[in-house]
Amino acid sequence: MKLVVAVVRPEKANEVLEALFRADVQGLTISRVQGHGGETEQVETYRGTTVKMELHEKVRFEIGVSDHFVEPAVRVILAAARTGDVGDGKVFVLPVEKIYRIRTGEEDKAAVTPVQVAAAGRG
């Protein structure tokens, strides 16, 4: 089991979401975050005040997946979130110790296998 954490451009978030759904990755959490990578600075001016925005809006995806889903999930994120410019974001893959599904108390792989997929006998 792994936790895939991807930090992507907000304008790419919908494309990533769509690509993940197409790749059958269905359970995920997203949050709006701010961060700093190496992107070129963005200067804004309000009346006489000029500021440089050091933090950029990003969207963070957190996806708990069973091992064989890691590679396809990462691949579609890379493809969907890429513009080729600095600031496209990062993907982290972290080991996960335990997973519980709150509704049923299922653990680990069963807990991250979507219900309908399990019903179809693919899980």
Next chain:
Amino acid sequence: MDTPVIVPADVAFMLVAAALVLLMTPALAFFYGGLVRSKNALNTMMMSVAALGFVGVAWALFGYSLAFSEGSPVVGDLSKAFLAGVGLEAQGTIPQILFMAYQGTFAIITAALISGAIVERMRFFPYLVFITLWSLVVYAPIAHWVWGGGFLAKLGALDFAGGTVVHVNAATAALVAALVIGQRKDYARQAILPHNVPFVLLGAGLLWFGWFGFNAGSALAANAVASLAFVNTMLAPAATLVVWTLVDLLRSRKATAVGAATGIVVGLVAITPAAGFVSPMAALVLGAVAALPSYCALVFRARTGLDDSLDVVAAHGVGGSVGALLTGVLASKAWNGTVDGLLYGNPGQLAIQAVGVVATIAYSATASYLLLKLINLVLPLKAATKEEGLGLDVSQHGEEAYADDEGAILILQRPDASASQTARTLTAATAEGGRS
């Protein structure tokens, strides 16, 4: 007309009416601004706000002269350019400068209306060039045709407050601009949602308020016709709002707020050419009938590749044309004292109205197309895909509508600090932040 005399009551009324019409442009900024995504809110609102300046100045320098000087049946001349000879003397019963200012507020809102079709993707500087030139090359001649003694006036076309001059004209230019500039990169690929529906309602409310100046003021005097236009401006949008809401309920069992705002605007557009010519009951009918073509056009447009982003064509083009034609049907001499429509035994009026609409569409489409293509040779009209992704607020204006001060680092610009020192501070800040 014999010796024109200035009537104080008319002056007082027209001063207020002009201010009301001017308010419609910031109102439009809210209406349009609420309908776009938050990253483009300022850009969209600025497209209306900028018209107050750029078109306003162009109007005083050349536009008024091109629209309201003698000239030919097609366009005025430059005899009143730079407001030459436009002074305190009476024009009708008000001073000519007041007439000039009142008409200027119309030119401003008409140009601003176009922006609805090209929001979220047009670069700002070419937009400024476009609306400024458009107000002179397209708006002024068409205003001359109808109100400046041009050929449509001589033909007897009825356009009380600008159904064709303002709305059909702006919508035609909007359609052409949407086609020339092309779709937004996300159009029909992602859901694009209005970021602030309360803004849309605020805008619609302020537009209605300002529209009383637009329609009643078009009587150019504080008289009975102005009262008729005022009442019709209240009743027609009310009827449109009712029908629009009922259709919403029938289709999806939900009365939408964006739909209500749209219904109000469509009703206002439709009654504009008819305001001073039809009875109040006819205005109710006109408003109710006008809801359907625009509603259908809106639903249909969303299924096509035409990215007329805020539906200028469905609301102003279809609404304005329907209003102009229905004026030819419902006009009643008993109320306006000048001419009857089809319903009162004068079918010829409907044909004249149709000529007005077709002539406006033909000229506005051709001239707007050429103007956009010419500007595009020098200044690319469309923002780069990257700029569109980032949002036009940041890429065109260097501001955000909803800025977050977290992570904003002040760039000090002390007069004594040398340029290189500022640069060093910046590099240090970047290096520090970049190490994470």
